[in-house]
Amino acid sequence: MSAKSLEVLVIPDRIIEQGTLTTTGRRTAVEVRLPWYRALPGSCIAGAKLTIDGVEAPAESLRWRMNGREFDFSELADETGAWWFPTDSAVLSGELPVSPGREHEVRVDLTLFIPYIIISDTETLHIEEHDIKTMKAVAA
Amino acid sequence: MTAVDRYAGELGTPIQGVTLYSFTRAFHGREYDLEGLIRKVAADGYGPGLEVIGFSSFRGFPVIEDSFAGWFRDLVEEVGLVTTSLAVNADIGIHRDRLLTQDELIDYMTLQIQAAAKLGFPIARVQISITPDSMEALAPIAEQHGVTLALEVHADQYASHPRILALRDRFAQVRSPFLGFTMDWGATVSGFAPSLIEAYRRRGASEELLAQVTGLWDEFYQQGPPVDQADHGQRFGRFIALAAQNGRPDLGIDFGINGTGLFGSARVADWLEIMPWIRHVHGKFFGIDENGEEPSVPVRDLIRLLVENGYSGAISSEYEGWHWNHWQSPFEIIAGEQALQRSAAADAGSRMITDAGEARSLLQTHLAQPVRG
Numbered sequence: 077m078s079a080k081s082l083e084v085l086v087i088p089d090r091i092i093e094q095g096t097l098t099t100t101g102r103r104t105a106v107e108v109r110l111p112w113y114r115a116l117p118g119s120c121i122a123g124a125k126l127t128i129d130g131v132e133a134p135a136e137s138l139r140w141r142m143n144g145r146e147f148d149f150s151e152l153a154d155e156t157g158a159w160w161f162p163t164d165s166a167v168l169s170g171e172l173p174v175s176p177g178r179e180h181e182v183r184v185d186l187t188l189f190i191p192y193i194i195i196s197d198t199e200t201l202h203i204e205e206h207d208i209k210t211m212k213a214v215a216a
Numbered sequence: 217m218t219a220v221d222r223y224a225g226e227l228g229t230p231i232q233g234v235t236l237y238s239f240t241r242a243f244h245g246r247e248y249d250l251e252g253l254i255r256k257v258a259a260d261g262y263g264p265g266l267e268v269i270g271f272s273s274f275r276g277f278p279v280i281e282d283s284f285a286g287w288f289r290d291l292v293e294e295v296g297l298v299t300t301s302l303a304v305n306a307d308i309g310i311h312r313d314r315l316l317t318q319d320e321l322i323d324y325m326t327l328q329i330q331a332a333a334k335l336g337f338p339i340a341r342v343q344i345s346i347t348p349d350s351m352e353a354l355a356p357i358a359e360q361h362g363v364t365l366a367l368e369v370h371a372d373q374y375a376s377h378p379r380i381l382a383l384r385d386r387f388a389q390v391r392s393p394f395l396g397f398t399m400d401w402g403a404t405v406s407g408f409a410p411s412l413i414e415a416y417r418r419r420g421a422s423e424e425l426l427a428q429v430t431g432l433w434d435e436f437y438q439q440g441p442p443v444d445q446a447d448h449g450q451r452f453g454r455f456i457a458l459a460a461q462n463g464r465p466d467l468g469i470d471f472g473i474n475g476t477g478l479f480g481s482a483r484v485a486d487w488l489e490i491m492p493w494i495r496h497v498h499g500k501f502f503g504i505d506e507n508g509e510e511p512s513v514p515v516r517d518l519i520r521l522l523v524e525n526g527y528s529g530a531i532s533s534e535y536e537g538w539h540w541n542h543w544q545s546p547f548e549i550i551a552g553e554q555a556l557q558r559s560a561a562a563d564a565g566s567r568m569i570t571d572a573g574e575a576r577s578l579l580q581t582h583l584a585q586p587v588r589g
Contacts, residue, residue: 112432113240114271114305119312156310161275162244191307194345200309 087111089106091207092184093165097128098216099176103137104128105169105216108184110162111205118147118155121191122202126170127183141167171187176215227566228527230519231575232557233265233300235498236273238535238550241274250274250382251291259293262550263479265340265530266292267533269303270331278304278327285334285589294337295299295344298575300530301366302337303396304328306345323348326357333361333589338579339496341398342367348386355392362588364394364493371480372448374441375489384490393584396495399487402536403441403480406432407512409502412474415540416467421513425462429471432458437481454475478536482515488525495583497522497531503541504552508559519560529582530575531568 083102096107106126110116121140126133140147143158160166174180185206193201227353235255242248248256250273257263270277274284292299306325308316316324325342332340340363346354351365358365369380380397387395408430416426432454442448452472459468487494509515522531535550558568569575 087241090244109244113237113271115275115277117307117310117509119310119470122312153312159276162272162481163246164539189309189312191309192305192343192345194308194315200312 087113088205088207089207091186092182092209094209095211096165097174097180097182097211097213099171099174099213100216101176102171102173103216104133104172104174104213105167106182106184107165108168108186109165110160111186111207112188112190112203113162115159115161116188116191118142118152118158118160120191121149121152121160121186122189123149123187124168124171125183125185126168127185128172128174128180129171130181133172134137136172139169174213176213179210179212181210183210226526228523228525229566229569229578230497230522230527230557230561231265231298231300231530231569231578232263232554233298233530233532234262234550235267235301235303235534236531237267237269237303238538239546240272241546242567251480254291254297255295256547258297260547260551261570262322262554263297264575265300265304265532266297267301267530267532268299268337270328271305274331274335279332280331280334281524282334282346289336289546296572298530298572298579299335299337300532300579301339301341301516302328302332302335303341304332305317306343306350308345318350318353321346322353322357325350329354329357329361329363329365332363333587336587336589338362338364338583338587339364339398340499341496344368344370344373351383351395352386352390354530355390355395358394359392362585364396364495366396366398366582368398368400368498369403369490370400370498371405372407372442372477374403374480375399375486376482376484377441382469382489384493387493396493397490398496398498399490399494400498400500400534401513401515401518402478402487402498402500404482404484404514405479406437406514407514408475408479409505409512409537410505411537411541419467421464421467422462425459425464427459428462429455429475433475433479433481436475439481440479441482442476448476467524479512484514484521487521491525491527494527494529496529498526498534499531499553500534500536501553502537503536504549508552508556510553510556515556516560516563519557520564523561523564523566528569528578530579532559
């Protein structure tokens with residue numbers, strides 16, 4: 077952690093939207109909120125993990141849906157045209173078998189780049205935030 | 217006539233206002249949409265000045281459709297507010313693998329300056345990541361649109377910090393009336409915010425640890441602001457060590473970030489270094505106590521300084537306590553801080569402007585020329 081002036085302006089308690097866990101049985105999705113006060117482009121959404129009842133979805137199966145489009149994380153890396161607005165939910169999904177109708181512990185980890193906070197000649201501040209909530213899975 | 221001449225001898229009448237950033241938690245929590253929040257700002261008397269962060273409040277920013285701009289300007293007019301500053305961002309790190317080139321940055325900022333003009337904001341707040349060279353390159357673009365660029369002087373880079381003085385000296389050299397500063401009161405804080413201490417208490421920090429945290433901050437305050445980044449880093453490290461020694465290493469980075477990055481330890485008079493270039497003010501604050509005072513920001517001294525130096529631009533109340541204060545509504549707290557500002561202006565022999573017509577007329581005099589949107 078750099079000791080530069082870091083505004084850590086996060087709202088991490090709101091990352092997971094309560095009551096939004098849906099599953100096909102094999103693929104599972106949850107709505108997530110931006111833990112930051114301003115919109116960020118896809119290129120700044122550097123990574124996510126979806127973990128349910130302690131089991132993490134395989135990284136290559138993760139998908140990110142925002143503004144009606146679905147991305148994998150390699151596509152987001154260059155995406156400066158699609159922005160995550162602070163009042164919008166994005167949908168994070170992955171291959172993870174989950175039983176509908178039952179309570180599950182959902183954990184989401186997010187890594188975001190903050191594009192205007194530059195902490196060295198080559199480096200942009202990134203923040204890692206997570207949230208855990210328990211909710212019932214609904215059949216998609 | 218220089219800015220100094222213009223202010224000489226006359227007491228300032230600052231314009232009361234607010235930034236929607238103060239209400240981030242309510243907006244982010246979908247309690248108010250943009251229109252609802254603007255209407256509340258007007259109805260509850262937080263204006264007449266209205267500041268907005270482009271990337272927070274306007275979907276699709278910096279692209280602003282004509283129809284949206286028309287809707288926004290009509291709404292602001294209808295409810296009797298006055299647009300003061302549009303906060304813009306220099307997203308130099310928007311490409312993950314490299315920083316923007318100077319030409320790309322100029323293009324990126326130009327779009328936002330155009331958006332400010334279109335929406336009727338006469339000032340764009342820019343941030344410290346913009347270099348003197350970039351500010352100079354942006355001056356003619358700002359002038360073309362009638363938008364003043366007011367670079368934010370924000371904790372931990374106070375007015376006499378070498379980076380700010382380099383910008384000031386360049387402004388003096390370029391002599392564009394469209395380049396100036398936004399004074400953020402967070403650079404001249406006088407104590408660790410009690411509401412943040414309360415938030416740590418709620419996270420289980422012991423009274424002994426909390427006393428040590430405020431004690432350490434007071435020690436740094438006595439020393440004055442950090443002389444360089446190494447000094448800053450050492451202070452950051454002291455907060456981390458303090459948390460670790462007290463068995464709460466989980467709080468160390470939080471103490472360090474807030475103690476060094478949010479509560480700046482320069483003195484109020486430090487602002488005199490850049491006073492003639494101050495075009496906009498963020499009335500940064502963290503809470504209001506039972507006596508109606510801000511316990512950690514010297515609001516009365518700051519208002520007196522502005523009034524006595526003839527400042528008649530806007531002050532956006534910028535409530536930052538929302539990050540940690542989940543137990544109180546921001547609305548009453550902001551009303552309390554604005555009452556304190558008005559009281560302070562009266563004590564200094566002047567007044568705050570709360571009438572929209574008067575505010576519009578003063579802003580036009582305060583700035584080089586009206587926004588052309």
